[in-house]
Amino acid sequence: MLWIQPLRPHRRRPALLLAIVVAATSAACTPRTAPAPAPPSSLPVAAARDLTPRVAIMSAFDAEWQALRAATTITRTEVVNNRTYHYGRLRGHDVVLLLSGFSMVNAAMTTQALLDRVPVRAIVFSGIAGGVNPGLHVGDVTVPAQWGNYQEQVFARETPQGFAPSRRTTDFGGYGMMFPQGTSVTVRHAPPDSLERRFWFPVDSQALGIARTIAGRFTLTRCVQADRCLEHTPKLVVGGNGVSGPTFVDNAAYREWVWRTFRADALDMESSAVALVAHENQVPFIAFRSLSDLAGGTEAPNEARIFGRLAAENSAAVVMAFLDALPRHAFAGPRDR
Template identity: 35%
Template sequence: MGYFLIGLLVITLSMVNIIEEANCEISPTILSKIERMNRMGPYLGIVAPNNFELNPLLASQAFVPYPSLPIIDFAGRRFRFGKISNQRVVIVMTGLGMVNAGVATQLLVSLFRLKGVLHYGIAGNADVNLQIGDVTIPQFWAHSGLWNWQRYGDGIDNELALEAAGDYTREIGHLQFSKYSNRTDNLLNRIWYQPEEIFPVTGTPEVRQHVFWIPVDKSYFNLARQLENTKLPQCVNTTCLPRPPKVTIVERGMSASVFVDNAAYRTFLSSKFNVTAVEMESAAVALICHQQKLPFVVIRALSDLAGGGSDLSNEANLFGSLAAQNSVDVLVKFIGLIPHGAKFASSSSS
């Protein structure tokens, strides 16, 4: 009877933990693990978009998992602990798109003691002067998927809906669909790009601010300059790129929950905003870190020319794995540059 009661108690406690975690509450068991790992911090938070980019890092000799507690699973996320270049790290995968990236990054910064966030992965390329496999480190990031879609019939000078209330602006600019139509009339009219509403931790709760271009951390960015022109592998089996890929410092990258496989839109983004890396997560990571006043930098390797048009056929299918590995290699090199015990003040850059 005694063993039965003990077993029943264990099952009951386990069910309580399951229910708490299902409701996104932190169970005592998980909380104890989080507190234990935080006593060993602070960490560099490493954010990967998906398994395609995460697995090369986990398989590399650079990453050494903690033997006693290598993972903590919470809220559908797996947080991995270890060291890279003798720096303590906690790694999380976001999943596809801006919402997933924002949720995973907020969980990371809320649960664990961090001294900075490093985001890496692959991206589409909007700059025809760069090559597949090149690794870009942009100074600024923006979310290009927050729009005010103008009513058909309204002209370029017409006030946008809710513009007078301060909710929307025409300052950033617009995309007019009729410029890309073979017909004389286009019911899609135009969309105006919008800044994000943000609520910084140092601000007044529920009093919004606005930001469009989010700067990476100045100290991280200066460290990244030391990697510029680093040569990287250029071949997949016997198929090689025209030249060895390199690390390149660029001005801007853009994200939205839209896969850009369209040359006209790529050209528009490049000419309008001077962006290079185009993908689906980095701006969300940037927005979270910016609001939390946490230093961050983004490392994105170019896997294809967005929308095609280069002389390299099947770009992403052929060279995607090379780009993913290049992003991991540059991430590891960057971590090796960070002084041990370094504390960066904010995520601002100039």
């Protein structure tokens, strides 16, 4: 037979419970030692935001702004989204110089990041472009009155009767299957997310007027070297149209279509993107574009490798003359943001 002894109450349990209560009470009543202060952070303290209203001077790549940067008294720099902002003084104005990077996406992204960070009085773009107007030459500096994004397009369906775009938002004719469309932009002071179809974005009228006043005040460069010169003396052309798109153009037939369709003096890969962002943020904008080549309009190889630096220096010379003529009180201040 298996004998099972019944369980008995543990004789030590009351004593154990009493000990736990006493220990907890003692801990609650014992004064606590203040924790040691944390060691100072190794992270740098953020610098105070610079609230000085500035003229922003932008170029797509380094060769376009070397002359401008060399002429600027730079007081400090900072890197934002891998773009170096150079703060300083140029021709009596507080300025910030930076590169947009090539093409439309980089230009738009860089411009908006700039406006979100720096109080900007106005945006001045300086660089080179392809010449479209058959009356202009390499080295000439263009200052278009408006800019359009000409390569936002519908690729049309091909039918026995020709290319038939399924939708049209402009009256511009197509180049083969490619039909330009109006850019969709946000309308300010309208319901959120509403859109407006708009192709042309005007530059600031005051800035354009100042650009007109400096024509004929200086002579633009015509020689790269003593034995490598243009056949003509470059000139400044203010007004007219400019177009931008993400494509480097070196094709005579396409160039002729751009002239016929848009009457554009110049085409580039950034200006209309900057113009759009400036428009959306209500910031004055103007672009100075010197012709480095004729976008395929000559039988010789593309001229940009030969005359690109000359064109960039001509553009910079006009920008500095523009700043000389720009009143110190022009563009009252940065937009509210």
